[in-house]
Amino acid sequence: MLVTALATLTALATAPGALGATLFGDDFEDGDTGGWSKSGGTWSVVSDGSAALRQSKLPSDLARVFAGSTAWTDYAVQTRVRPITLSGATSYVGLAARSTSSTTFDRLVLTGEGRAELQAVRSGAVSVLASVPLVVVPGSWYTLRIEESGGTVRGYVDGTAVGSGASQSGKGRIGLQTLGATASFDDVEAGDVSSPSPSPSPSPSTSRSPSPSASPSASPSPSATPGTGTLVVAANGADTNPGTLDRPLATIQKAVDLAQPGTVIAIRGGTYPLTANIQILKSGTADRPITMTAYGTERVVIDGESLPNTPAPVGGSIPRAQRGAIHMEAAHWRLVNLEIVNSPYALYCDGCDDNVFERLSTHDNYETGVQIQGASSGNLVLDLDSYGNRDPRKNGESADGLGIKEGSGTGNVVRGARLWNNSDDGFDAWEFLSPITIEDSVAYGNGYNRWSLPDYTGDGNGFKLGGGGDTDPPAAHVVRNSIAYGNSAGGFIDNANPGAITIDHSTAWHNVKTGFDASDAAATLTRNLSVGNGTAAVLGAAANGSGNSWDIGGTWNDAALVSTDSSTLTGPRRADGSIPPSDFLRPRNGADVGARL
Missing domain, CATH: 2.160.20.10 (Single-stranded right-handed beta-helix, Pectin lyase-like)
Incomplete structure (x- = not known):
């Protein structure tokens, strides 16, 4: 079950630095995966608004692709990622840096329990360096960024800092990863990183894909006020509440009235x-759409009788x-x-x-x-x-x-x-x-x-x-x-x-x-x-x-x-919402006519 926590990402003092001289870039518009090595999963270039790299195997153990050089030391890497299916609390989609092997790297992930985590992974053992609650909406685009400098690694989601910690090594490749999840990745860039920018700002989207979800704002105020974070609605809520998980709003209309560009309206089941x-x-706006979604996998019924x-x-x-x-x-x-x-x-x-x-x-x-x-x-x-x-x-x-x-x-x-x-x-x-x-x-x-x-x-x-x-x-x-x-x-x-x-x-x-x-x-x-x-x-x-x-x-x-x-x-749709494939109405002689659904 997908669980989404609803506290908000809080910006830390350090903003992401500007991306300098390019070490690597791939927008997958050439239609192939040249330059990437695979370890697990099913990876292919698909159309997801624009061309994107999709990991489509589900259920799946850890699926990884790597690119770049094991000699790279200080650099920043970022990608846009669209989680499609997160199959449980332990599932995740993420970005890796300074990878010295398929089991040793720094990693920034969006998890199925509704968190963004910066991790150091050594020989498969995971240490969580920093973690913040984040509503992860399947189908939304997020920009993940890791900065490696000296012995420190920093992570950002949509331009907002998740945190920092001690890097697991001093050099290594970049990577894209999923566990128990399917996802699309696009616009991967790696390059030198300059001094931090004066304030955080979301990375611009260069794709025709649905725009990345904006990261929520700072923690909500005591009463419901307009904002760009997450507003929770529940049948047992009250419209005088601030719209948090423990104090949700009661009506969808109230959340709509309060929403601003970038807001996620998460509706509890009922x-x-x-x-x-x-x-x-x-x-x-194009780079900060407003999202209205069911909370996690809960069933939301809007009844107009x-x-x-x-x-x-x-x-x-x-x-x-x-x-x-x-x-x-x-x-x-x-x-x-x-x-x-x-x-x-x-x-x-x-x-x-x-x-x-x-x-x-x-x-x-x-x-x-x-x-x-x-x-x-x-x-x-x-x-x-x-x-x-x-x-x-x-x-x-x-x-x-x-x-x-x-x-x-x-x-x-x-x-x-x-x-x-x-x-x-x-x-x-x-x-x-x-x-x-x-x-x-x-x-x-x-x-x-x-x-x-x-x-x-x-x-x-x-x-x-x-x-x-x-x-x-x-x-x-x-x-x-x-x-x-x-x-x-x-x-x-x-x-x-x-x-x-x-x-x-x-x-x-x-x-x-x-x-x-x-x-x-x-x-x-x-x-x-x-x-x-x-x-x-x-x-x-x-x-x-x-x-x-x-x-x-x-x-x-x-x-x-x-x-x-x-x-x-x-019958039931697949976990990612697609129609399950079958042989229904396919020609027995294999002729190239008709639909393949």
Whole structure:
């Protein structure tokens, strides 16, 4: 179990020095691990916003990679690290310096029990030189830095000192490490270190990855005041409390009101019934986003059953400000590992930029699970589960699993989503004018009247790729490595969008109508698989494609598939939030067509 302590990092007198002449640097943009030697784990370069080095083996004993020279003496080394999975209190991710062997080095780690520790390790024996509590939020980026000078080692997290102590040796290489954890590492730099700077400051991010989490500020004051540290919310708290672990706030809205760029709002497990929706109208910054997350692995349920419009009357409308248990008009937020139920929209984001919505579960709401609209750009929806959403007020025709619609803005990405059993569509991009990228996602069972709604009008498509209105605006949406199956209408449809849609390596299976419908789009379809649909594919005059199952010929039926058992795909997610891999709907003959999930 991931445990997060919630006292704050306190800056020590000595700030990190400036990085001088470069000894070593690797941003992994070349796509390889040249210059690194491995000891344990599974290491590879992956895309994590930008190219990054990922240790992906879990469960895993100590996994290490090393670089540089054993002759290096006084230097500083830093890296950005993104913990993805911390599997217990003893797990950690970290940075090493002055390594004379695979078991002897100085090390700075972020631990699964919620601490940053500076350690000296000699022949595997660990001495903790300094330690401070720190909320470690999986999925956030942190900058770790070690400075070695003479017989002293110093450690910093996001520019704030953890402490110092006696170095275990006078020279050695640099290293990256995990234990019982998976993580991405990026922007590794080693160089001479000059005199300490006059004050601490976070290292700038040079990556397109989600911004590093800012380190918390000094210890909280006796009463709740705005700040950039950690604010704790618990069902047994009080809004007059300072928002610490032992004296938490009671409401999420109070924490939102107090938050400033860099704040982490950590919500203890429990159900939080709302009588007014949570309004997020202030923004973080690119280098100091505001994070709202469940505390550790605790289950947080935000319940909007007592909000207005649950449901709205048939033919009624929901006032804009009342849309969403969480109503957002803000930028640079991270919402992580929250469950939102029984609300008039779960998450409604209008005019939102550069937010990350990660591992959310939005189900049984009275409108769309997650809706992003208006002038919204640069948002990432990662590992979303959105299901069972319906809209009695519109007889089922509006509640999607995920909608990015009625707006414009570049750079919106959906990755790892599962969208199922919603009354309308799984994914809907109706009247969104800018390209949206959808990857590694699945939509199934949408469009069926599971609630006995009268005069049912749910559409029932897996992925509805734009269109709508009288002019059917063009938008060049992109879908890769995704699956649509068992929907009451189509799998992947252009919905009269004439834009240059791209659909690549995706699978449509047992949808009632058309598997791939590009009747109007100037679409490019490559290496897609259509099996058991009402119609395999319909391509209009402006569409083109190659290598698809209907192009290469052969018999494509259920017997041509390795497995039609979806239980792994639809079962529990992996610890890092990803969809567990399986042979579901893979071609038995090994043909390079369709999705691999």
